[in-house]
Amino acid sequence: MQDPTPNGLAALEARLRQDLEWLELPGKPWVPRREAEGAPVTDVVIVGGGMCGLAAHAALRLMGIDNTRVLDRAPKGQEGPWVTYARMETLRSPKALAGPALGLPALTFRAWFTAQFGAEAWERLGKIPRGQWMEYLGWYRRVMAVPVENGVAATLLRPRADGLLAVETDAAGTILARRVVLASGRDGLGGRYVPEMAEGIDRRFWAHSRDAIDFAALRGKRVAVVGAGASAMDNAATALEAGCARLDLLVRRAKLPAINKFTGIGSQGVVHGFAALPDEWKWRFLHHALSEQTPPPRDSTLRVSRHPHAHLHLSCPVLGLEEADGALRVSTPEGVLEVDFIIFGTGFRVSLADRPELALVADQIRFWSDRFTPPDGLAQPELESSPDLAPDFAFQEKVPGACPALALIHCFNYPSTLSHGKLTGDIPAVSAGAQRLARAITRHFFVEDREAHFARLQDYATPELLGDEWPAAQMAGALA
Ligand SMILES: Cc1cc2nc3c(=O)[nH]c(=O)nc-3n(C[C@H](O)[C@H](O)[C@H](O)COP(=O)(O)OP(=O)(O)OC[C@H]3O[C@@H](n4cnc5c(N)ncnc54)[C@H](O)[C@@H]3O)c2cc1C
Structure with missing residues (x-):
């Protein structure tokens, strides 16, 4: 039931316009x-229309750079993981994070949610359902008028010799x-x-947690999941909820990690200071x-452990x-486990060979290991x-x-973390990341x-003084 106090999205959007x-x-x-060979030049092409x-x-755009294009190979509304391969019920992040709001209160998730459902519903909300995050x-x-061109892959x-980049696409x-x-995501460099x-x-025997998986087909089947991270747990939960006969979670570590270290020390100091650390400290x-x-x-762990036929195996790497x-x-x-299907929740890696869009420059990119x-x-x-x-x-x-x-070429995705801190891979500091990027591009x-x-400066000829400010009697010549 809707709370009587919300003013609705139309009112919020009016406030945003006012702000x-x-x-x-x-x-x-x-x-x-600019033009090159008679063709218009786009100032910035953004590859990826997900959160980043x-x-x-x-x-x-807030900086006045508006000759931009945003390409995303996914269909509209399916950018990023949220309604595709993410399988958690809610976000991990606290609901009140300002996320991509860029310092504009009316652009926050909280404002969006409260405008529709009211302040009491906000208080009742635990964590943000992932589908609702995608809606946001x-x-x-829409309200920031981001012209994402969906179904277009870079x-x-x-x-090019003239100092431009030609971005070849499959559909534009x-x-x-x-x-x-x-802005190509968690796996943007691999x-x-x-x-x-x-x-x-x-x-037919295995998938990675990022794959589209037919969980209905796992009903009545023996399933193993490898890994101890969020994705491993959420895939295990989804298999259990789909009715798998038995679930074995195979974890290399001797115990599940329990403390979210980097998030725990989150602060504006980390957000803005990390990039200035000496390399060794980074x-x-x-x-x-x-x-x-x-x-x-x-929540994800409890979602798995509440099923009596879910078994956790610690110190249990897959050997073959x-x-x-x-x-x-x-x-x-522990011995040989016979299963019908195994899901690897083993994360992502940098592997430029997997990113054809970078084929012409990949060999030249410097990595930390190079220096x-x-x-x-x-x-x-x-x-x-x-x-x-x-x-x-x-x-x-x-x-x-x-x-x-x-x-x-600006690498505005998760692998930037060692150079810049966690400004691209997560919700908390994405605004700081986007603003750092936008200011740098502005300077360039x-x-x-x-x-x-400079030519504009020289040509600028709109007077502020019109010549009639001083009455003739008060001019120096009058004293003489
Ligand atoms: C399962 C999962 C759950 C997460 N949960 C949380 C959470 O609760 N809290 C949190 O803070 N963070 C979370 N994250 C981390 C992070 O917030 C997300 O990964 C987020 O999606 C990052 O946004 P992004 O824009 O970098 O990447 P994405 O949202 O993945 O967007 C990248 C886009 O780039 C497009 N693309 C890639 N290559 C091309 C190309 N060549 N041409 C055109 N388009 C291309 C893709 O189609 C995609 O839509 C989660 C990540 C995952 C994977």
Whole structure:
């Protein structure tokens, strides 16, 4: 039942318009339009219309950069994980996070929710149902007028001799761009990570948690899930709720991680200070957080453990896989487990070979492993495969001068974390990330276009004084 107090979305949208007007936002467009070979040049092409792409677009537009395009290969309303491969009931994040609101109170999830359901419903709300988060992102896209072109994949970024990037797409031709923002998601520089031993096994026996999985087909089946993170737990819960006969959760660690370290120390200090840390300290922070691992959310864990036929196996890595008699034999330190299906909740990895859009520049991208030696005892493969990004999120060259176009490609997705802190992979600090990106791009465009701006300065000829401000009797000549 609806609370009597909500004013509805129309009123909220009116307030948002008012707030923007009072703040004189969006800033007036100021970037000179360009053409190349008679074709228009887009200032920024954003690859990905998920949360980060939406926030990046909105932040650029507030800065007065409006000649932008946003491409997403997913159909409208299915960008990102929320209603596709995410299988949790609610977000992990606290409901009150301002998320992508860019400092605008009327743009928060809370404002959106309260406008429709009222303040009492807000108090009653526990965590945000994931489908509702997607609805909110859809509203955000509409009210911030983000022109996402759905069903369009960026297939290749081609550096050009004239300093532009040609963004080849599968459904919108080739777009000439001054800069490209990769807001391509958790797996934006790679793809799923699956242990090699799975590669030879028939796909009817296994999936990764990011895959579309036919859970109804798992009814009555024996299912194993590998991993101890949120996705492993949520996939296990979904299999149980679909009626699997037995669920075995195989966890390499001796106990489930219980403390969410990096989130626990979250503050504006971390958000704005992390990027300024010396490299060794960046490494130490993230090495510690990754070693301790992020626990699965308590709700997700209880969603699994309440089923008596769900079994948790700790210190139980998968040692081998073998197809036999229409089933899968999973070797573990506890013995051989026979299952009908196994789901790998084993996360993602950086693997540029899996990203065809980066094929022409991949070899030149500098990673942390190219220039940083971890302190003794702190080696960490995931950190080593992080791109070594510039302060504006742009890639940098392995060999100086070998691929200047990398400075035009901004990596605004999860792998930026070691360089920038957690500004792209999660909800809490995405606004700070989008604003850092937008300000940096603003600086670039102004500096690059300095001649045009200087010419405007010289040409500007609208007088403020009209010549009639001083009566003739008060002019110096009158004294003489
Ligand atoms: C299952 C799951 C649950 C999560 N839950 C939470 C949570 O509760 N709280 C929290 O703070 N964070 C959570 N996160 C982390 C993070 O908030 C999400 O991953 C979020 O979706 C990141 O937004 P994004 O825009 O970077 O990526 P996405 O939302 O994944 O969007 C990327 C988009 O890029 C598009 N794309 C990729 N490549 C191309 C291409 N070449 N051309 C065109 N389009 C392309 C994709 O189609 C996709 O729509 C979760 C992540 C996952 C995977």
